[in-house]
Amino acid sequence: MIDDIQAAIPLGFLLSFMIGPVFFVLLETSATKGFRAGVSFDVGVIIADIVFLIIAYFSSFQLLENLSNQPGLFVFGGMILLVYGIVLFLKKAGKKASFKATKGNYLSLLVKGFLLNFINIGVLAFWLGLIIVVGPSLDNNPNRILVFFGTVIAVYFTTDLLKIILAKQLKKYLTKERVVLIKKGLGLILVACGIVLIIKGFLPKEEFNIKEGIERISE
Incomplete structure (x- = not known):
C-alpha cells in the first residue's frame, strides 16, 4: 500500500499543473475573489473528477473506444468553452465587484468548477485510459485502486490549495484595468481550448485513436 501511495504522489502533483481551462480559471478566481472562492471552485472541479473516476471504474474499455466514435461530444464541449470564452472576452468592465462571503456565491462557484470540468469529455477519456493502464x-484490486486514485486526488487538491494561496497574494496588485485584462486573456485561453476540442471532434478516427495512445503510454 505504501508503494501505491508513493507512486500516486508524483502523478497527483503533475495533474495539478496540466494546462487547461480549469487551471487558468482557478488562478483567476483565486486572484480576483480570494482563497475561499478559489477553494469553492476547486471543490467543484474535484467532484467532477471523482464522478469521472467512478464512471471510468465501472465502465470498460469498450466505453473508451466509443468515445472516439462520438466526435459530437468533443464538439459540444468545445462549443460551450468557445462561447463562454467569447462572452468573457467581450464582457465590459463594470463596477468593482464586491464578493461577499455567502453560501450562494460559493455554491455557484462550486457548480461552475464542476461544469467547466465535466463538459470536457477528454477528462473522462483520460481517467478511463489511466485506469486501464494502471489497473x-x-x-485490479479494488482496495489498491481506491488507495492509488484517492492519493492522486488528495495530492492534486493539496497542490491546488498552494496555487490558490499564491494566486491570492496577487489580489492586492489587481487594479480594475488589470482585472479586465486578466479576464480578456482568460477568455482567449478558453476560446483556444474550445477550438482544440472542436478540432478533435472533426479529426479522422485514425488521427485520434485512443487505444493506440494508451498503448504508447503503457510502453
Whole structure:
C-alpha cells in the first residue's frame, strides 16, 4: 500500500499543473475573489473528477473506444468553452465587484468548477485510459485502486490549495484595468481550448485513436 501511495504522489502533483481551462480559471478566481472562492471552485472541479473516476471504474474499455466514435461530444464541449470564452472576452468592465462571503456565491462557484470540468469529455477519456493502464499494475484490486486514485486526488487538491494561496497574494496588485485584462486573456485561453476540442471532434478516427495512445503510454 505504501508503494501505491508513493507512486500516486508524483502523478497527483503533475495533474495539478496540466494546462487547461480549469487551471487558468482557478488562478483567476483565486486572484480576483480570494482563497475561499478559489477553494469553492476547486471543490467543484474535484467532484467532477471523482464522478469521472467512478464512471471510468465501472465502465470498460469498450466505453473508451466509443468515445472516439462520438466526435459530437468533443464538439459540444468545445462549443460551450468557445462561447463562454467569447462572452468573457467581450464582457465590459463594470463596477468593482464586491464578493461577499455567502453560501450562494460559493455554491455557484462550486457548480461552475464542476461544469467547466465535466463538459470536457477528454477528462473522462483520460481517467478511463489511466485506469486501464494502471489497473493491471495494481492487480485490479479494488482496495489498491481506491488507495492509488484517492492519493492522486488528495495530492492534486493539496497542490491546488498552494496555487490558490499564491494566486491570492496577487489580489492586492489587481487594479480594475488589470482585472479586465486578466479576464480578456482568460477568455482567449478558453476560446483556444474550445477550438482544440472542436478540432478533435472533426479529426479522422485514425488521427485520434485512443487505444493506440494508451498503448504508447503503457510502453
